[in-house]
Amino acid sequence: MPPSRPWRVVSWNVNGLRACAAKGFPSWLASSGCDIAGLQEVRAFPEQLEPQLRSPPGFHTVFAPAERPGYSGVALFSRAEPAASGVGLGVPRFDREGRFVWMRFGKLVIASGYFPKGNGPARDNSRVPYKLDFCRAVFDRTERWRRRGWRVVVLGDFNTAHREIDLARPASNRGSSGFLPEERAELDRWIAAGWVDTFRAFEPGAGHYSWWAQRPGMRERNVGWRVDYAFASANARPFVRGAFLSPEVRGSDHCPAGVLLDPAAVW
Numbered sequence: 001m002p003p004s005r006p007w008r009v010v011s012w013n014v015n016g017l018r019a020c021a022a023k024g025f026p027s028w029l030a031s032s033g034c035d036i037a038g039l040q041e042v043r044a045f046p047e048q049l050e051p052q053l054r055s056p057p058g059f060h061t062v063f064a065p066a067e068r069p070g071y072s073g074v075a076l077f078s079r080a081e082p083a084a085s086g087v088g089l090g091v092p093r094f095d096r097e098g099r100f101v102w103m104r105f106g107k108l109v110i111a112s113g114y115f116p117k118g119n120g121p122a123r124d125n126s127r128v129p130y131k132l133d134f135c136r137a138v139f140d141r142t143e144r145w146r147r148r149g150w151r152v153v154v155l156g157d158f159n160t161a162h163r164e165i166d167l168a169r170p171a172s173n174r175g176s177s178g179f180l181p182e183e184r185a186e187l188d189r190w191i192a193a194g195w196v197d198t199f200r201a202f203e204p205g206a207g208h209y210s211w212w213a214q215r216p217g218m219r220e221r222n223v224g225w226r227v228d229y230a231f232a233s234a235n236a237r238p239f240v241r242g243a244f245l246s247p248e249v250r251g252s253d254h255c256p257a258g259v260l261l262d263p264a265a266v267w
Helices: 017-022 025-031 128-147 181-192 198-202
Strands: 007-013 036-040 060-064 074-078 084-087 100-105 108-114 151-157 228-232 240-245 257-261
Touching: 007 108, 007 151, 007 228, 017 025, 036 151, 060 084, 060 100, 074 100, 074 108, 108 128, 128 151, 128 181, 151 257, 198 228, 198 240, 228 240, 228 257
Parallel strands: 007 036, 036 108, 108 151
Antiparallel strands: 007 257, 036 074, 060 074, 084 100, 100 108, 151 228, 240 257
């Protein structure tokens, strides 16, 4: 990575990497200028991916697939070779769903997480306890890294809109997973511990979303939710130079969300 400019670190729930590839993912990766890409909902085993997706030219990749075919899965692509990398949280009930992967570059750790939905198979909120347990497991792991002196950025689809400003229709979604008080409280806990929602550090205004339901007109009318984040630990915050959403990028029901990091964060 060139040391003279900020690193462009991007998170994108691709809603199936092979499907997203058919809609232009390789071209986006090549032209986006991203130095690190954290993907969620890969929905494929690495061996099922074409070489340009499994190991794109110029990138080092790490995949954490789910055990269940066609489900979940996360990945990290990096132009720089990481000093270390790993998959999972060491908790089988989370790791079998392929939800967490990380890379370390000196003192900087970048993690890609796909936080569970709280909806159960009966379209209820029966998976909310599992979701909250996963949130706490990620928080505990990343806090240990922070206490070790590492600077940490957690990218991903958190499947939660934090505040009313983060979704177009808060009043009608108060009982919906993704905007329940207990889910939002988990993000409050991150903030209280000194973590920074990097997008909100630069953009306090309304109307900025990263996911739109796949119903006619929802994206065109910008009736969405902001559920994709880049959270920076307090010791990483001084190295954050900007944050952004890219709603103009299609290929998924989510859009890319990213952060610009001073490469001095590594040292």
